[in-house]
Amino acid sequence: MSGPETNPPPPLIDRRYIFGLLFRLCANFAGGVAILFVILYLALSRPLPWDYAGVSHALRNLAPFLRPVLAVSVLVYALLACGSTAALCVYILHKVAGPLYRMDLVLDQYRSGAPTRTVSFRNGDQIQPVAQAFNQWIGTLRRDRHRWLATMKDAERHCLQDEATCRAKMEDGLRKVAEDMKRYH
Amino acid sequence: MKNPAPQPSRPRIRYISPRFQGPAVLAFAAIISIGGAIFWKLVDSEFQRVFLDAAIRGHYTFDSAYDIVRALLASHLAGLFAGVFLAGSVLVLFLIAATRHGISKAVDSLRSSADGDLSTPTGAGLIGEVDRFGRKIDAARSDTLDSVLKIRSEVEALAAGGIPPGEFRLRWDDLKQRIREIAP
Secondary structure, eight states: OOOOOOOOOOOOSSSOOOOOHHHHHHHHHHHHHHHHHHHHHHHOBBBBBHHHHHHHHHHHHHHHHHHHHHHHHHHHHHHHHHHHHHHHHHHHHHHHHHHHHHHHHHHHHHHHHHOOOOOOOOTTTOOOOHHHHHHHHHHHHHHHHHHHHHHHHHHHGGGGGOHHHHHHHHHHHHHHHHHHHHTTO | OOOOOOOOOOOOOOOHHHHHHHHHHHHHHHHHHHHHHHHHHHHHHHHHHHHHHHHHHOOOOOBBBHHHHHHHHHHHHHHHHHHHHHHHHHHHHHHHHHHHHHHHHHHHHHHHHHOOOOSSOOOOOOSSHHHHHHHHHHHHHHHHHHHHHHHHHHHHHTOOOOOHHHHHHHHHHHHHHHHHOOOO
16 A cells, blocks of 8 residues: 655756756857857958958058957947846746745735735746745644634633633643643744 | 726736846846956957958958958857856856755745744845845744744743633633734
């Protein structure tokens, strides 16, 4: 007979997410370098003069002429690559930052004393075990709360009998609750 | 029968955590800028040398300047790509590792809270935003522990006896109300 099957907990950060991020970064940087190549190719591929003196003169003056062209093309590359990488970074890290932001709100709500709902993240969001661990903690607290209240209600039932029995059962119930609460430290 | 008017779709905000996403964006921008600056410096000095050499050599077998620097440009562009991508990958792996470390500490802290440990600090460290999240979890645990300890001392006080019946009943009802307020 086999025991109950339990699903393994999801990883904090999925391996596919990491590879996807690296692949997109690779494509992004490759795109940036391709744009830089195209700009430099257009600047460098202009035909040289046909005559010997013309070519010699053009080559001697080419390096100083290309300096600003090179600077501008590198600047264009840096701006494009930075812009697209920033957008990619914000988009991809949203899968981690989003759940963190949501947990922040849930913790604020919990501390304010408002009713706490079960937390679940969107499909594709990372750090899913945080929601599971939080739900587990709140679930344990609620079970303990129900048990303490049930112990007190059970003691109250004896109040239908005489006053002394009622009081003794209530104090007995309180001792049980106090003992149970000792696990919190 | 009229169809209900379509709800305007709310724009999705993706830049929600400036302290987490912002530094990552700046770090990538720094890598790209440094890569670009190194590329510019190297290629510029190579161009100064290569074109002058070609002019002095005097045997012109090329149609354009691109023919002269084709290999040089290709190797430097490949170097730029490899350098930026490798540095970016290291940054990504560092970010992932630091986030994973911090979040796993937060998860451990929440799991130990379920076992009753509400006082051991989370210590999520490394990344500011994750560390702040860890401290927020600690604050929530601390509030809970505070509330449980107060209830426990009241429970022990009531269980000790010697309280007049009228007062006992009032404090009993108050105690039940305070227990109901745990994890509402």
